[in-house]
Amino acid sequence: MEEKVLSIDSATNELIKKAKEDGVETIFDRKENMKPCPMGEKGICCRICAMGPCRITPKTPRGLCGATADVIVSRNFARMVAGGAAAHSDHGRDIAHVLHMASKDGNYKVTDEVKLMELAKRWKIETEDRDVYDIAHEVAEFALNEFGKPFGTLEFPPSLPEQREKVWKDLNVVPRSIDREVVTIMHSTHVGCTADADSMLNISMRTAISDGWGGSYIATELSDILFGTPVPRETEANLGVLEENQVNIILHGHEPSLSEMIVLAAEDPELLALAKEVGADGINLAGMCCTANEVTMRHGVKIAGNFAQQELAILTGAVEAVIVDVQCIFPALAPLADCYHTKFITTSPKARITGATHIEFDEEKALESAKQIVKEAIFNFKNRKKEKVFIPQTKSHAVVGYSTKAIINQLDKVVNSHIDIAGTVKPLADCITSGVLRGAAGIVGCNNPKVKHDYGHIEMIKELIKNDVIVVTTGCAAQAAAKAGLLSKDARKLAGKGLATVCELVDIPPVLHMGSCVDISRILELVGLVAKHLNVDISELPVVGAAPEWMSEKAVSIGTYVVASGIDTWLGVAPPVTGGPRVLEILTSEMENMVGAKFFVEPDPVKAAHQMIERIEQKRKGLEEKF
Ligand code: WCC
Ligand code: FE2
DSSP states (O other), rough: OOOOOSSSOOOHHHHHHHHHHOOOHHHHHHHHOOOHHHHHHHHHOOOSSSSSSSEOOOOOOOOOOOOHHHHHHHHHHHHHHHHHHHHHOOOOOOOOHHHHHTTTTTHHHHHHHHHHHHHHTTTTOOOTTHHHHHHHHHHHHHHHHHHHHHEEEEEEESSSHHHHHHHHHHHHOOOSSSHHHHHHHHHHHHSOOOOOHHHHHHHHHHHHHHHIIHHHHHHHHHHHHHOOOOOOEEEEEHHHHHHHHEEEEEEESSSSHHHHHHHHHHHHHHHHHHHHHHOOOOEEEEHHHHHOOOOOOOOOOEEEEEEGHHHHHHSOOOSSSSEEEESSSOOOHHHHHHTSSEEEOOOOSSSTTSEEEEEEOOGGHHHHHHHEEEEEEHHHHHGGGGGGGOOOOOOEEEEEEEOOHHHHHGGGGGOTTOOOSSSHHHHHHHHHTTTSSSEEEOOOOOOTTSSSSSSSHHHHHHHHTTTTEEEEEEEEHHHHHHHTTTGGGGGGGGGGGGHHHHHHTOOOEEEEEEEETTTTTHHHHHHHHHHHTTTTOOSSSSEEEEEETOOSSSHHHHHHHHTTTTOEEEEOOOTTTTTTTHHHHHHIIIIHHHHHOOOEEEEEHHHHHHHHHHHHHHHHHHHHHOO
């Protein structure tokens, strides 16, 4: 029988083969045996109370309480949004706490003072004659208050166009505070509350907006203040970045408060000496999922791979430790690590995993904790079994680190200093209105074994850039792009003429790495600024979004806030809503009348890309009539 090719990435396929030889199981095997529940897939199973679970069938069109398919589907959808918004926002809150403990002599310091002052000004916090850290602490307190303030509404960042705010006001979806919106969903979906799909989706939008323009935005801004706003830097991506003769440490998860300290610890001369003592040439850090994005954006740390490759890193037999904090971590890593010498180290009380070594990361003693964790990895080097090691030779060059500010700086290269002011998005807006760039697409999200690994991301991105659509990317999509060489400046040879020219003039790759999943706030910021510059709403811009291989609740929240922000969004995998005709109608059609954008579901990435281009051209026409 011919082997099924499960990934477009050769390193991944080689290691899937090794898994067979080693007799261990991966997600790709589990996928073979798993038959998804057809009720769950359509969203028509209700487990919200204990009278059921109720399943909607032709014979039982209502649950015991009388809930219809649409009610059940909309409640399930809302709870996915709540789960996703909670995860992103709690990440933001943790970073705010870290900023609150920052001090001149401590482990956590203020790195981007300019950004701190901007935020202080925006939030009307006194800055004159004050110590930077006093200001930082007050900024952190203000941010923390956004999560649970009892009155008023969320403070929106200045990148939000007023037209968009008005749309939200009219729909009554302006969030109050971030936690409150998550709680409202949990309350409204409790048995006996909201039983109206329209209203449920309205509440979902409000919660999702509190994630994108609130919790995630705060996570990004405060991370930049603490650890620096990213600037372009070079790196490499794929499992080939692991080193034969070094202590290999995989950093996996999300919050940069842990990974930043590990980066510091790995540079510690004492620990480097220790690594030599155990016979290694050095300490090699490599990232996975969003932690990879965070540390590569700020330090150029190499990218080991994306979500579907986490087990494969262990399978190389060359990883001394996988260090994780929260989100997107397979529990499967624990039994798998037992088959190799790898130490699987959990660090957060929010994500303990049976079978892992738990070393709790104490932010108060951050560097000390980080050093202890790195030491564990070093001491484990001697346990590596040479005969079990296989590091694929695949890796690609990539340029990462395009924060909004970095993009603006880059664009200043083409500013005509006689008529333009540097430091604005005007050149980008000009490229778009003139048609040199047809438009922009944000390609984000996970891997999902329902899609051939990385295929969805890469085929879509290639098709878009070929057609002069510039791509910005975050999350595991960004890592797919990095591995495929699309974040390299050389990739401009795959771009259409207009895009290739812009890339050459501005000295950028055709696909810009903008960070982690919470950094989709950077994409919102960029499109918001361009819209404001042109004095139009975001929904009028030739801008689209897609998550070709999404799988997490966070992605559902993201998709919802991106659409609510006025950006059409393509999903490569259908969300579990197909059993609710009204829900489906709202998401894929009526939302357009409400917020000027909607969801599209298209599993074929090339077809999806062409639908995206068509929408971009429609929006261009609208813009042309205006300008
Ligand atoms: Ni964001 Fe998706 Fe990766 Fe996890 S790290 S797998 S949510 S894209
Ligand atoms: Fe992520």
